[in-house]
Amino acid sequence: MTIANEAPPASKKLTIRPRPQLGLGAALIGREEEELVLQVIRNQEPFRYYGHDANHPPGMAAQLEKEFAEKFGFKSALAVTSGTAALECALAALGIGPGDEVIVPAWSWISCFTAIVRVGALPVLAEIDDTFSLAPGEITRLRSDRTKAVLLVHYQGVAADLDKILAEAHSNGVRVLEDCAEAVGARYKGKSVGTCGDIAIFSFQYHKFMTSGEGGMVAVNDPTLYERAVRFHDIGQMRAYHVNIKKPSVPAFVGDQFRMTELCAAMALAQLRKVDFIKDHCRRLSARVMEQIKGLPGIRPRRIPDPAGDTGFEIYLALPSKELAIQFSQKLEALNVNARKTTFTYCHYARDYCQTGDAHTPAASPFKQFKDWPAKGYRQQDFPRTESIIHNFLALPLGVKYTDEDADYIAAAVRQVHSELMS
Ligand SMILES: Cc1ncc(COP(=O)(O)O)c(C=O)c1O
Structure with missing residues (x-):
């Protein structure tokens, strides 16, 4: 796909667009x-x-x-x-x-x-x-x-x-x-x-x-x-x-x-x-955004083992630090770009049920075999690789109602925020 490089130079402020409607199948419920x-x-x-x-x-x-x-x-x-x-x-x-x-x-x-x-x-x-x-x-x-x-x-x-x-x-x-x-x-x-x-x-x-x-x-x-x-x-x-x-x-x-x-x-x-339609739409928009933000220094997209099979509904960008990821996300949100610092996935070891180690009744808990709880393997310090990944990213969802203009605006916003924070 060839896309004209429409992102404005860093100095020119973007005209803020309305926030696009999120949603995949749910946004297409109809006749x-x-x-x-x-x-x-x-x-x-x-x-x-x-x-x-x-x-x-x-x-x-x-x-x-x-x-x-x-x-x-x-x-x-x-x-x-x-x-x-x-x-x-x-x-x-x-x-x-x-x-x-x-x-x-x-x-x-x-x-x-x-x-x-x-x-x-x-x-x-x-x-x-x-x-x-x-x-x-x-x-x-x-x-x-x-x-x-x-x-x-x-x-x-x-x-x-x-x-x-x-x-x-x-x-x-x-x-x-x-x-x-x-x-x-x-x-x-x-x-x-x-x-x-x-x-x-x-x-x-x-x-x-x-x-x-x-x-x-x-x-x-x-x-x-x-x-x-x-x-x-x-x-x-x-x-x-x-x-x-x-x-x-x-x-x-x-x-x-x-x-x-x-x-x-x-x-x-x-x-x-409707799955094929949603997938084709998200893949096309995702490629459109990625084409316009590729190579921005310090930003690394999620590794996709088989890009041809990606459904394209969420772009993940890893930033050099947690602080930058938070600031990046806040600035994008201020520009009406949906940019989540959380996808509501968290590490199990940080969740209540894991910290208590309880099931609905004590005898049903598989964790009762451990003398101390949380045992090794269920504590934050046991997951250095995971910890090094999950705090530094932001997720840019793409909905089925997003347009080409929305995709171009997201790319332009990412470039603008990058120039403000990282260049
Ligand atoms: C990876 C994964 N597994 C399982 C489930 C459970 O699906 P449900 O919410 O339909 O029970 C979810 C739902 O969000 C999920 O993301």
């Missing part, structure tokens, strides 16, 4: 969602397994699973109530429970930690690198005889360093749960995220690429893992719909209740059909 949700209401079929007229086409949840699996290249997909529920289903499908350890990036969403605790296993916190995802080498460093899996987060629209991490997981005999909650539509070397590990999850929460308010998906190729996830999400049952997909072979076990409603599925289905 398509309305039509599918109304179908559910008109048919009086809000429950995916009961009440369906045999003459009706498959329900919304079934259709969502089918289109989702086909679009992203999975053998099976299972719609559930949230990304957090999907994580618990995936961990349960992998047979993870008390006595097991799961490696998870110290810097990741709350649920990445809590889901592991909820199934009774021990989260083992790992360093991130300049991709903001798990640092290669961490599985080898942290692996013990009890390590069953790594929960690999594809952070904010970008695939992690998959080749290195998968090779390391395989050589250590560790299974890979790909958390694609923040990366619907992201790809790595031509494949959708989630298709390279053992099992994957996605989230349709409000801020995600596609949203149904709340909602999630477990996606998987292995039929036994699919059956186990189905059973766990539906109080241990395999209903006729799923039996048609996978002949039951797993002895029944106790599950939870994470079934998606037809209303939620209708929303998610309409949104799924």
Whole structure:
């Protein structure tokens, strides 16, 4: 892409533009969602397994699973109530429970930690690198005889360093749960995220690429893992719909209740059909901004292991210090540029639940095995690499309602603030 260099010289002040509207799928909720949700209401079929007229086409949840699996290249997909529920289903499908350890990036969403605790296993916190995802080498460093899996987060629209991490997981005999909650539509070397590990999850929460308010998906190729996830999400049952997909072979076990409603599925289905549009838009604007700010001394963009697969909805810029990052963000915000110093991801060791080490009842806490708490591996001083990354960056979100003019203005604002603070 060639873009005229429209950024003004440093001395010329920008004319402040109105702040653009943030939002991905949520900003595109409209007629398509309305039509599918109304179908559910008109048919009086809000429950995916009961009440369906045999003459009706498959329900919304079934259709969502089918289109989702086909679009992203999975053998099976299972719609559930949230990304957090999907994580618990995936961990349960992998047979993870008390006595097991799961490696998870110290810097990741709350649920990445809590889901592991909820199934009774021990989260083992790992360093991130300049991709903001798990640092290669961490599985080898942290692996013990009890390590069953790594929960690999594809952070904010970008695939992690998959080749290195998968090779390391395989050589250590560790299974890979790909958390694609923040990366619907992201790809790595031509494949959708989630298709390279053992099992994957996605989230349709409000801020995600596609949203149904709340909602999630477990996606998987292995039929036994699919059956186990189905059973766990539906109080241990395999209903006729799923039996048609996978002949039951797993002895029944106790599950939870994470079934998606037809209303939620209708929303998610309409949104799924918009993912390519959102992605193309964000990628184009992201490239437009990056082209105009590349090479600014002292500013380093997040490393993207496969740039061709980036969804482009958030630009990360690392600054030389925390102080500069804060000032940079404040100045951009004053120019009406959405520039976050936080994405509401924090390190688990800084969160209350990690500092107490409690579960809902003491006996359920995997941390009770440690004499002192917080134990080594759960304290800020144990994560020098992560600490050196997370304070110095700012995140520039790009919404689906952003225009070319917004992108050019963001680039010009970054250049102006850079000249004020760093040259
Ligand atoms: C990386 C990651 N995993 C899991 C989740 C949980 O998804 P949900 O909010 O749908 O429960 C999120 C949600 O923000 C997330 O960002």
